[in-house]
Amino acid sequence: xxxxxxxxxxxxxxxxxxxxxxxxxxxxxxxxxxxxxxxxxxxxxxxxxxxxxxxxxxxxxxxxxxxxxxxxxxxxxxxxxxxxxxxxxxxxxxxxxxxxxxxxxxxxxxxxxxxxxxxxxxxxxxxxxxxxxxxxxxxxxxxxxxxxxxxxxxxxxxxxxxxxxxxxxxxxxxxxxxxxxxxxxxxxxxxxxxxxxxxxxxxxxxxxxxxxxxxxxxxxxxxxxxxxxxxxxxxxxxxxxxxxxxxxxxxxxxxxxxxxxxxxxxxxxxxxxxxxxxxxxxxxxxxxxxxxxxxxxxxxxxxxxxxxxxxxxxxxxxxxxxxxxxxxxxxxxxxxxx
Amino acid sequence: xxxxxxxxxxxxxxxxxxxxxxxxxxxxxxxxxxxxxxxxxxxxxxxxxxxxxxxxxxxxxxxxxxxxxxxxxxxxxxxxxxxxxxxxxxxxxxxxxxxxxxxxxxxxxxxxxxxxxxxxxxxxxxxxxxxxxxxxxxxxxxxxxxxxxxxxxxxxxxxxxxxxxxxxxxxxxxxxxxxxxxxxxxxxxxxxxxxxxxxxxxxxxxxxxxxxxxxxxxxxxxxxxxxxxxxxxxxxxxxxxxxxxxxxxxxxxxxxxxxxxxxxxxxxxxxxxxxxxxxxxxxxxxxxxxxxxxxxxxxxxxxxxxxxxxxxxxxxxxxxxxxxxxxxxxxxxxxxxx
Numbered sequence: 001x002x003x004x005x006x007x008x009x010x011x012x013x014x015x016x017x018x019x020x021x022x023x024x025x026x027x028x029x030x031x032x033x034x035x036x037x038x039x040x041x042x043x044x045x046x047x048x049x050x051x052x053x054x055x056x057x058x059x060x061x062x063x064x065x066x067x068x069x070x071x072x073x074x075x076x077x078x079x080x081x082x083x084x085x086x087x088x089x090x091x092x093x094x095x096x097x098x099x100x101x102x103x104x105x106x107x108x109x110x111x112x113x114x115x116x117x118x119x120x121x122x123x124x125x126x127x128x129x130x131x132x133x134x135x136x137x138x139x140x141x142x143x144x145x146x147x148x149x150x151x152x153x154x155x156x157x158x159x160x161x162x163x164x165x166x167x168x169x170x171x172x173x174x175x176x177x178x179x180x181x182x183x184x185x186x187x188x189x190x191x192x193x194x195x196x197x198x199x200x201x202x203x204x205x206x207x208x209x210x211x212x213x214x215x216x217x218x219x220x221x222x223x224x225x226x227x228x229x230x231x232x233x234x235x236x237x238x239x240x241x242x243x244x245x246x247x248x249x250x251x252x253x254x255x256x257x258x259x260x261x262x263x264x265x266x267x268x269x270x271x272x273x274x275x276x277x278x279x280x281x282x283x284x285x286x287x288x289x290x291x292x293x294x295x296x297x298x299x300x301x302x303x304x305x306x307x308x309x310x311x312x313x314x315x316x317x318x319x320x321x322x323x324x325x326x327x328x329x330x331x332x333x334x335x336x337x338x
Numbered sequence: 339x340x341x342x343x344x345x346x347x348x349x350x351x352x353x354x355x356x357x358x359x360x361x362x363x364x365x366x367x368x369x370x371x372x373x374x375x376x377x378x379x380x381x382x383x384x385x386x387x388x389x390x391x392x393x394x395x396x397x398x399x400x401x402x403x404x405x406x407x408x409x410x411x412x413x414x415x416x417x418x419x420x421x422x423x424x425x426x427x428x429x430x431x432x433x434x435x436x437x438x439x440x441x442x443x444x445x446x447x448x449x450x451x452x453x454x455x456x457x458x459x460x461x462x463x464x465x466x467x468x469x470x471x472x473x474x475x476x477x478x479x480x481x482x483x484x485x486x487x488x489x490x491x492x493x494x495x496x497x498x499x500x501x502x503x504x505x506x507x508x509x510x511x512x513x514x515x516x517x518x519x520x521x522x523x524x525x526x527x528x529x530x531x532x533x534x535x536x537x538x539x540x541x542x543x544x545x546x547x548x549x550x551x552x553x554x555x556x557x558x559x560x561x562x563x564x565x566x567x568x569x570x571x572x573x574x575x576x577x578x579x580x581x582x583x584x585x586x587x588x589x590x591x592x593x594x595x596x597x598x599x600x601x602x603x604x605x606x607x608x609x610x611x612x613x614x615x616x617x618x619x620x621x622x623x624x625x626x627x628x629x630x631x632x633x634x635x636x637x638x639x640x641x642x643x644x645x646x647x648x649x650x651x652x653x654x655x656x657x658x659x660x661x662x663x664x665x666x667x668x669x670x671x672x673x674x675x676x
Contacts, residue, residue: 151548151559154574156492156592204542204563210489211596221489223572225542225563232544234561234572236492242598244624254494258549260580270618271627272610280608286582289609
């Protein structure tokens, strides 16, 4: 029997760390310690401590030098993630990093170099796909051929701004990376995944500030048009979720196939059925609603299994690179720097 | 009291003529005669005769020369509509034409010239907005300020192909005009309307054939990205409605505002509530579903009233021109002719 995977956490600035760590723990991994950066608010440390009282806080260096650790997780501030990931790989560890995996083309080049030099793996946890039950069900329906060949995706990714809860880096373009790099990262991932594209380009990209005149540098709206060798994609993201919505965002994914389509209402079926993870299908024989709760999140056990077996079932390295590359290209294009 | 508006019909090749004529009759107009082209199948004439047994069939020329007629309606073959419209205007009549109002830039220029020369009005019946109750309710909610300022629209316009029922011209690019000119016409109209844009440009446009390899010239997929002086828009149209959907298309319109959003599920709430005309609202105070059936279609009575009062409440002439211009530009861009 394989040894239990030991993981370490470096960076807890985004609460995605809980989805990442819980996913891996549920899949059998053991967390042997956690560390954070100098800026992380004590409040966040306290919540983490209370969530995992048996996991000791350590220095990042101690975790990097612990040879029993096979995988480092990080949800540090966006712009700090690549440094942590590269250090981890150069210490012989694989990496699972919150999205965005990095915020600049230079960082991405350095990450690619570190992967090439070390043979380690750099995986990005695109939680809006990998930590969502209804995507698992959608994958199954697509594999069964229910909608024919996928030809296009339309992703809507609204988010609640929650200004009063946000740290300084949330408002700093260079630290969060811009809206297309940051919350749109999920959309590039889903587009590539559902269309099965291994090559893709950004056709058009746009950012805007439509509702936050008091923060002129903030990007509260973004959209991209994509073309891949497996299909096309459009995505819109924003920070405009109204206060009356009972969750943080009405995340939707419409997957158009040659013989039917799927609509995922991930977090809410607005003024409809209760709960999360709604999948709607129309195909040649009818329409159907699926409650996908409990469909599972196989990403985490696949990630562990890939380490043991040398396989690439959780996420191809090339996919993590391409999704990130598209995000950085779109951001640059929208900002007029491409 | 104003005299009852007398209308004539020239061209019944698309069944949109029924929505147009019924809308005007319900608003008080009287149809004094109908004519069709030489190619119109006898089957269509028979259905029209049975629908309006008291309305005499006449020659197009007789209708054009009937001075008692104030408005000519046409749902002739797409590429034939401009000729009919121009003849009607040059005979002193206003025109209400099915979408697309024309299929080439030359036709549009000729129409504009006829409007300028005659002072008559050329209105396009974009039925996916003007003949839909839930749009009327959406307009009211937007006017009440429920979603703040509209910043973007996302329109999905899938249609059922129904190959076995289609006439030859349906498959002829030059006669139907291409998918962006034809079924996407509705989307340009809705984008301009909901964002309140009076100037706009096509940012990107694409057409494809993804599911009809036996008809290589057919366009079964199209998408456009739009930018206007009142907001942005994305639209996708296709001929891929699966047979299992209980209606011809799951037409959706998502209207994003600075303080909330609306989703219109026009013809079906897939695997949800029964009936048509569903409006979903999320704003600062909550989420809400509206059954918009019965909200009305004020376009038709406004069109009549505009003729009487010299107003432009049904559709500004500039709007009909701009929506058509965008469609033709998008089609040319997608076909590599721009």
